[in-house]
Amino acid sequence: MPAKISPSKGSPYARILGVGGYRPTRVVPNEVILEHIDSSDEWIRSRSGIASRHWASPEETVAEMSLAAGGKAIADAGISASDIDAVVIATVSHFKQTPAIATEIAHRIGAGKAPAFDISAGCAGFTYGLTLAKSMVTDGTAQHVLVVGVERLSDLTDLEDRSTAFLFGDGAGAVIVGPSKEPAIGPTVWGSEGDKAQTITQTVAWDAYREGAADEIRFPAIAQEGQAVFRWAVFEMAKVAQEALDAAGITADQLDAFIPHQANMRIIDSMIKTLKLPEHVAVARDVETTGNTSAASIPLAMERLLATGQARSGDTALVIGFGAGLVYAATVVTLP
Numbered sequence: 001m002p003a004k005i006s007p008s009k010g011s012p013y014a015r016i017l018g019v020g021g022y023r024p025t026r027v028v029p030n031e032v033i034l035e036h037i038d039s040s041d042e043w044i045r046s047r048s049g050i051a052s053r054h055w056a057s058p059e060e061t062v063a064e065m066s067l068a069a070g071g072k073a074i075a076d077a078g079i080s081a082s083d084i085d086a087v088v089i090a091t092v093s094h095f096k097q098t099p100a101i102a103t104e105i106a107h108r109i110g111a112g113k114a115p116a117f118d119i120s121a122g123c124a125g126f127t128y129g130l131t132l133a134k135s136m137v138t139d140g141t142a143q144h145v146l147v148v149g150v151e152r153l154s155d156l157t158d159l160e161d162r163s164t165a166f167l168f169g170d171g172a173g174a175v176i177v178g179p180s181k182e183p184a185i186g187p188t189v190w191g192s193e194g195d196k197a198q199t200i201t202q203t204v205a206w207d208a209y210r211e212g213a214a215d216e217i218r219f220p221a222i223a224q225e226g227q228a229v230f231r232w233a234v235f236e237m238a239k240v241a242q243e244a245l246d247a248a249g250i251t252a253d254q255l256d257a258f259i260p261h262q263a264n265m266r267i268i269d270s271m272i273k274t275l276k277l278p279e280h281v282a283v284a285r286d287v288e289t290t291g292n293t294s295a296a297s298i299p300l301a302m303e304r305l306l307a308t309g310q311a312r313s314g315d316t317a318l319v320i321g322f323g324a325g326l327v328y329a330a331t332v333v334t335l336p
């Protein structure tokens, strides 16, 4: 007979207890992008819905932005930093391969020796982190998890690439996931499509910089096959979003808010149509003034919907992240 191992004891359910965001001080309108590429404000707005984005200063590092957003989420949740017993940071723009930035965040935010790690899941990084956090809380390995999506995509943008120069922005968004008496984070529908890995990719791998190769190559940037990604997002991600609604037992009529990854306004509009979302559903359109901030985009958009009164605490929202990998994750949540 093998020895009997005691099971871990978690909360029956988990919920988002608080949300916080940080947008860098510098606002960059399309005019600044037009100094580098042959395009127009009208083209950028009509093709992407983006009018401006925020770019971080040297002081607005991945760590500082994470701490600012995390601090707001902690305050919003009404807990103290010492209550946090796990830290998950989703990012693709922390430029040290090791150590993870999460341990620095855990230490500096006051979460002591909380387990801390980074995840790399592109623009689905936040929804992947949310899914892990829910599992930790219901499994009992953590009671309060800080999940941060943070990016400095301006560091990974080739300003001369007219297919991407206008898309990306910087910022951080954070949530606290904790125990709940009611289900408040639905089943996650998630997956990956590695056969499409090359459709969004870093142009140059870090190891290309060994032994003088750096002199001959351009800095790494995010490159993408815009139309292929657009079609995938419009056709495949609407299906995933519907599956997440079905898995949660929620109809489009019962939704109060829709918070998709902020990649492109036309993708958002197309999803609204396919999902047949009724007029009363508040739709996050943060991409207009924040651009695509990858892992940060959903919590930033969530914070803004709540701050502007377009959505309220207790509302039911569909969230879906999708991007480089290609990867995706969608779920239905109760807003904090």
Ligand SMILES: CC(C)(COP(=O)(O)OP(=O)(O)OC[C@H]1O[C@@H](n2cnc3c(N)ncnc32)[C@H](O)[C@@H]1OP(=O)(O)O)[C@@H](O)C(=O)NCCC(=O)NCCS
Residues within 6 Å of the ligand: 037, 038, 039, 040, 043, 044, 047, 048, 123, 162, 163, 164, 224, 225, 226, 227, 229, 230, 263, 264, 292, 322, 323, 324
């Ligand atoms: C990037 C994106 C806005 C480009 O829009 P698009 O309609 O696909 O543009 P295309 O690359 O097909 O180019 C269409 C035309 O515009 C031109 N064009 C491309 N970039 C341009 C720019 N910045 N300014 C003006 N014209 C541009 C092209 O040369 C082409 O001209 P042509 O028809 O004369 O050949 C769009 O593909 C997109 O949003 N894709 C998804 C991006 C995304 O969300 N990625 C992240 C997912 S996580």
